[in-house]
Amino acid sequence: MEPVKVGLLGLGTVGGGTVSVLTANAAEIARRAGRGIDIAHAAAREYRPETIRGLDRIGRIGDDAFALVEDPEIQIVIELIGGYSPARELVLRAIENGKHVVTANKALIAKHGNEIFAAARAHGVVVGFEAAVAGGIPIIKALREGLAANHIEWIAGIINGTGNFILSEMRDKGRDFSEVLAEAQTLGYAEADPTFDIEGIDAAHKLTILGSLAFGIPLQFERCFIEGISGIETQDVVYAAELGYRIKHLGIARRSDCGIELRVHPTLIPERRLLANVNGVMNAVLVKGDAVGPTLYYGAGAGALPTASAVVADLVDVVRTLTTDPNNRVPHLAFQPDELADTPVLGMEEVETAYYLRLSALDQPGVMARIASILGEQGISIEAIKQKEPAEGETHVHLVMLTHRVLEGRMQEALARIEALDSVQGSVVRIRMETLSG
Amino acid sequence: MEPVKVGLLGLGTVGGGTVSVLTANAAEIARRAGRGIDIAHAAAREYRPETIRGLDRIGRIGDDAFALVEDPEIQIVIELIGGYSPARELVLRAIENGKHVVTANKALIAKHGNEIFAAARAHGVVVGFEAAVAGGIPIIKALREGLAANHIEWIAGIINGTGNFILSEMRDKGRDFSEVLAEAQTLGYAEADPTFDIEGIDAAHKLTILGSLAFGIPLQFERCFIEGISGIETQDVVYAAELGYRIKHLGIARRSDCGIELRVHPTLIPERRLLANVNGVMNAVLVKGDAVGPTLYYGAGAGALPTASAVVADLVDVVRTLTTDPNNRVPHLAFQPDELADTPVLGMEEVETAYYLRLSALDQPGVMARIASILGEQGISIEAIKQKEPAEGETHVHLVMLTHRVLEGRMQEALARIEALDSVQGSVVRIRMETLSG
Incomplete structure (x- = not known):
C-alpha cells in the first residue's frame, strides 16, 4: 500500500x-x-x-x-x-x-x-490523544479498550512528573520545596514558569480526560478540584514517613453514590503501595475496575521520545482506521457519544477522604481533649495521634493526627472551630489521605 | 444495531x-x-x-x-x-x-x-487472545498497539501468580517451598498437579506469546528455555535479601546481537525495582522500548473475573472489527504476517546474564583463591562475595558470590571445574541475576 x-x-x-x-x-x-x-x-x-x-x-x-x-x-x-x-x-x-x-x-x-x-x-x-496523558504510557488505550468490560470504580494517578520529582527529592533528601524546585528548573524538569506543574493545572487537564474515559461523562475541566504542592512542607513529608505513608501529588477520579469526584491534590498513601514507590519524574496510573480489580500502568510521563511513542502509536491506529466504518470505531471518550452520562461532578465539600492534620498547640492539659471533642462533634474519628516535642525556644507542640474518612465539608467546619481556639496557633495543616484499597 | x-x-x-x-x-x-x-x-x-x-x-x-x-x-x-x-x-x-x-x-x-x-x-x-497472558492486564494490547512506535529491547515479567505467591511467602515468612506450595493448593492458588505452574511451563507459554509480539517472530514454544522454582531454597532467598535482591520467577524475552532470548527462570533482581515489589498472586510485565523507555503493567494474572475482563475486552474489539477491512486490522502477532522475522531464538548457552552462586567449601586457606582463579580463567569477574559461617557441626562454609555478566556456556564450564574440586562439597547453587536497567 x-x-x-x-x-x-x-x-x-x-x-x-x-x-x-x-x-x-x-x-x-x-x-x-x-x-x-x-x-x-x-x-x-x-x-x-x-x-x-x-x-x-x-x-x-x-x-x-x-x-x-x-x-x-x-x-x-x-x-x-x-x-x-x-x-x-x-x-x-x-x-x-x-x-x-x-x-x-x-x-x-x-x-x-x-x-x-x-x-x-x-x-x-x-x-x-494518547500522548496527552502520562506520556508514553498507553493509559488511554488501556482505559478505552483494554478495560472495556469493567465498571470503573476509581483512578488514582501520578500524572505530573515535575511534581513527583520534587516530592521524591523532598522525602529522599529532606530538602525544602523551593530548593528542589530550583534544581528541577536547572535540570529542565520544570519550566521557567512552573505554575502549571506545581499548582496542579497540568495534572487536572490529564485527570479531566481520564475521568471522562472512565465514567463516560463529558469533559469538565472547570469542575475539577485543584490543589498544588507548593504548600507542602518538609516536616510533613517526614511525619508522614514516620507514620508509614508517603505524600504523592495524585489525580483522583472516583465514582461515589452521589456523583463523580475529580480532584488533584497532595495525598498521603501507604508506603507499601506500588504507587508510593513511583519516584522521580516517572508517572503511574492505578485503575480499579469491578472485574479486573486494581491494575497499574507505569512509565515516563514526559520527554521527547516517550511522548513521541504515544503520538506514533496513535498514528498507527489512525492509519488502521482509514478504511473502517466511521460508526464502528473506538469512541473518543470510550463511550458512544450519545451514551455519555450527565452524572454530576461533585464539589469538594461533598467528597469523603481521610485526613492527615498537623497543628501547633500550647502544651497544656485539656487542649487535646478540646480538639478531640470538636472533631467528635463533627463525626470525625481519629485513627492515630502523635505529639511532637516543641523545638527549642518554642512553647507549642506539634500534634499530628490521622483521621478516618469524613466529608470535606465537615472537616472544614471542624478545622474552623479548632483554629479559633486560643490554645491553637496559626492554621491547621491538612493533607488528604487515601488507602487506595477497596 | x-x-x-x-x-x-x-x-x-x-x-x-x-x-x-x-x-x-x-x-x-x-x-x-x-x-x-x-x-x-x-x-x-x-x-x-x-x-x-x-x-x-x-x-x-x-x-x-x-x-x-x-x-x-x-x-x-x-x-x-x-x-x-x-x-x-x-x-x-x-x-x-x-x-x-x-x-x-x-x-x-x-x-x-x-x-x-x-x-x-x-x-x-x-x-x-488477550486473556492468554497475565489475566486482566491488557499487556497484549499494550505491546501490539500501545507501543507500536518502539523497537522493543526486552521484556521481563512475573507471569505466573502461583509461583510469585510461593516466592513471596518464602521471603516474607522464611517458610520452605514445599510448605508454601501445600498452602497454595489449599487456598486454590495452585492446582492439584502444580507442575505447569511451579516448573515454569505456564510462564513459558505466556512468554512465547509475548516474545513473538515484541520481536515479530513466529511462535516457538519449543525453543523457550524453562527452569522452575521447585529447586529454590529458603536460605538463598535470605542470602539474596541480605545482598539487596529478591528472587522472582521471571519470563524474559530479550533481543541480543546474536538473536532472541526466550527464557523462564528464577532471577535475582534489585529490591528497589517495582517488579521486585510485586507480591502474592499478582502479575506484572516490564517492557523496555527504545522510544518509551521502561513501562510496567501490573494487575491480577488469573482468577474468574480478571480473566473475564480480558475476554470481554477482546469481544468488544472483535465486535468493532466486524465491519472493518480484514487487511487493515491489528495483526495477530503485532507485525504483518508476511513481515515476521527469522531471527533465531538462542540456546541458553549463548545467553549472557549475571549470576548468584552459592557453594559449600572447606574452611581452609587457598580454597577461595582456587575458585576465584577458575572463574577468572573463564573471564568471569566477581562483583561481591560473602562467606557464611558454618552451621553447628558442619565443616564447610557457605560462599555466596555475585558475578558480572557472562555467557551461560562459560559459567557452566567454570561450575563443572569448581564442582570437581575436592574442597568443594556437592553442587553449586546457581541463580541468574538481572538488573532490569538499560
Missing part, C-alpha cells in the same frame, strides 16, 4: 522526537502498520535542526500552520504546538477539511475536547 | 466469570461497544449453575462443543475449555466456518498459534 501522508504542526521537543522515532523505527513501524508513514509537510516557526534525526525525510518544511491544514495531500495532521490557541483553530480547521488529527495537547483536549470530538464526529474523522 | 451473537465453549471458572461480567456490566459494555453482546449458545459438559450470575440470559446451553462451532447463528466463538485438544480442533473448525474466536488458552496459542493465525487469515477472521 501507498505510504500515508501526514502533516506535522510543531518541531519542538515532541515534534522533533516524533520525526526521530518515525525515522529510526520506520521499517519496524511499517512492518506493524502494513504501510509506511511519510511526513509530507511540517510547519514550525522555529526549530533546532541539529537536534532532529530525519529532518531531511520531511517533504516540505514551512512556517505557515494554517497552510498545512489546508494541504490537500495531508491525510493526518499531528498537532504538537501546545496551548489553547491557535491549536484549537488549527485542529478544527483540519477536521473540517476531513483530516484525522493526532495531538499531545492535554490543555486543548481538557478544555475544548467536547467541541473537537463533536466536529470530528460530524466530519467522520478520528482525533487521537 | 442488533446485538452480536456469541457462543461460549466452557462454563468453568473463566467461562462462568465471563457470563457474570457480561451480565453485570451489560449496559455499560453496550454503551462502549455501540451494541449489545448476547450469549446465544453455550456448550459445557459440567458446570455449577449456582456460581454463575446471568445463566438465564444464555439462549441455549448444550453439551456438544462441536455443534456450537457449527451453529450458523454464532458470529464469535469464545473458547474457554483450555488444553490443546479438542480446543485446537474446535477453534480451527470455528475459523473454517467464518467465525471470529476469542480465547484465554495460552497453551493452545503458544503451541498451535502459528497454524491458528494462518487459518484465521485465510478465512478473514480475528482470533483474540
Whole structure:
C-alpha cells in the first residue's frame, strides 16, 4: 500500500522526537502498520535542526500552520504546538477539511475536547490523544479498550512528573520545596514558569480526560478540584514517613453514590503501595475496575521520545482506521457519544477522604481533649495521634493526627472551630489521605 | 444495531466469570461497544449453575462443543475449555466456518498459534487472545498497539501468580517451598498437579506469546528455555535479601546481537525495582522500548473475573472489527504476517546474564583463591562475595558470590571445574541475576 501522508504542526521537543522515532523505527513501524508513514509537510516557526534525526525525510518544511491544514495531500495532521490557541483553530480547521488529527495537547483536549470530538464526529474523522496523558504510557488505550468490560470504580494517578520529582527529592533528601524546585528548573524538569506543574493545572487537564474515559461523562475541566504542592512542607513529608505513608501529588477520579469526584491534590498513601514507590519524574496510573480489580500502568510521563511513542502509536491506529466504518470505531471518550452520562461532578465539600492534620498547640492539659471533642462533634474519628516535642525556644507542640474518612465539608467546619481556639496557633495543616484499597 | 451473537465453549471458572461480567456490566459494555453482546449458545459438559450470575440470559446451553462451532447463528466463538485438544480442533473448525474466536488458552496459542493465525487469515477472521497472558492486564494490547512506535529491547515479567505467591511467602515468612506450595493448593492458588505452574511451563507459554509480539517472530514454544522454582531454597532467598535482591520467577524475552532470548527462570533482581515489589498472586510485565523507555503493567494474572475482563475486552474489539477491512486490522502477532522475522531464538548457552552462586567449601586457606582463579580463567569477574559461617557441626562454609555478566556456556564450564574440586562439597547453587536497567 501507498505510504500515508501526514502533516506535522510543531518541531519542538515532541515534534522533533516524533520525526526521530518515525525515522529510526520506520521499517519496524511499517512492518506493524502494513504501510509506511511519510511526513509530507511540517510547519514550525522555529526549530533546532541539529537536534532532529530525519529532518531531511520531511517533504516540505514551512512556517505557515494554517497552510498545512489546508494541504490537500495531508491525510493526518499531528498537532504538537501546545496551548489553547491557535491549536484549537488549527485542529478544527483540519477536521473540517476531513483530516484525522493526532495531538499531545492535554490543555486543548481538557478544555475544548467536547467541541473537537463533536466536529470530528460530524466530519467522520478520528482525533487521537494518547500522548496527552502520562506520556508514553498507553493509559488511554488501556482505559478505552483494554478495560472495556469493567465498571470503573476509581483512578488514582501520578500524572505530573515535575511534581513527583520534587516530592521524591523532598522525602529522599529532606530538602525544602523551593530548593528542589530550583534544581528541577536547572535540570529542565520544570519550566521557567512552573505554575502549571506545581499548582496542579497540568495534572487536572490529564485527570479531566481520564475521568471522562472512565465514567463516560463529558469533559469538565472547570469542575475539577485543584490543589498544588507548593504548600507542602518538609516536616510533613517526614511525619508522614514516620507514620508509614508517603505524600504523592495524585489525580483522583472516583465514582461515589452521589456523583463523580475529580480532584488533584497532595495525598498521603501507604508506603507499601506500588504507587508510593513511583519516584522521580516517572508517572503511574492505578485503575480499579469491578472485574479486573486494581491494575497499574507505569512509565515516563514526559520527554521527547516517550511522548513521541504515544503520538506514533496513535498514528498507527489512525492509519488502521482509514478504511473502517466511521460508526464502528473506538469512541473518543470510550463511550458512544450519545451514551455519555450527565452524572454530576461533585464539589469538594461533598467528597469523603481521610485526613492527615498537623497543628501547633500550647502544651497544656485539656487542649487535646478540646480538639478531640470538636472533631467528635463533627463525626470525625481519629485513627492515630502523635505529639511532637516543641523545638527549642518554642512553647507549642506539634500534634499530628490521622483521621478516618469524613466529608470535606465537615472537616472544614471542624478545622474552623479548632483554629479559633486560643490554645491553637496559626492554621491547621491538612493533607488528604487515601488507602487506595477497596 | 442488533446485538452480536456469541457462543461460549466452557462454563468453568473463566467461562462462568465471563457470563457474570457480561451480565453485570451489560449496559455499560453496550454503551462502549455501540451494541449489545448476547450469549446465544453455550456448550459445557459440567458446570455449577449456582456460581454463575446471568445463566438465564444464555439462549441455549448444550453439551456438544462441536455443534456450537457449527451453529450458523454464532458470529464469535469464545473458547474457554483450555488444553490443546479438542480446543485446537474446535477453534480451527470455528475459523473454517467464518467465525471470529476469542480465547484465554495460552497453551493452545503458544503451541498451535502459528497454524491458528494462518487459518484465521485465510478465512478473514480475528482470533483474540488477550486473556492468554497475565489475566486482566491488557499487556497484549499494550505491546501490539500501545507501543507500536518502539523497537522493543526486552521484556521481563512475573507471569505466573502461583509461583510469585510461593516466592513471596518464602521471603516474607522464611517458610520452605514445599510448605508454601501445600498452602497454595489449599487456598486454590495452585492446582492439584502444580507442575505447569511451579516448573515454569505456564510462564513459558505466556512468554512465547509475548516474545513473538515484541520481536515479530513466529511462535516457538519449543525453543523457550524453562527452569522452575521447585529447586529454590529458603536460605538463598535470605542470602539474596541480605545482598539487596529478591528472587522472582521471571519470563524474559530479550533481543541480543546474536538473536532472541526466550527464557523462564528464577532471577535475582534489585529490591528497589517495582517488579521486585510485586507480591502474592499478582502479575506484572516490564517492557523496555527504545522510544518509551521502561513501562510496567501490573494487575491480577488469573482468577474468574480478571480473566473475564480480558475476554470481554477482546469481544468488544472483535465486535468493532466486524465491519472493518480484514487487511487493515491489528495483526495477530503485532507485525504483518508476511513481515515476521527469522531471527533465531538462542540456546541458553549463548545467553549472557549475571549470576548468584552459592557453594559449600572447606574452611581452609587457598580454597577461595582456587575458585576465584577458575572463574577468572573463564573471564568471569566477581562483583561481591560473602562467606557464611558454618552451621553447628558442619565443616564447610557457605560462599555466596555475585558475578558480572557472562555467557551461560562459560559459567557452566567454570561450575563443572569448581564442582570437581575436592574442597568443594556437592553442587553449586546457581541463580541468574538481572538488573532490569538499560
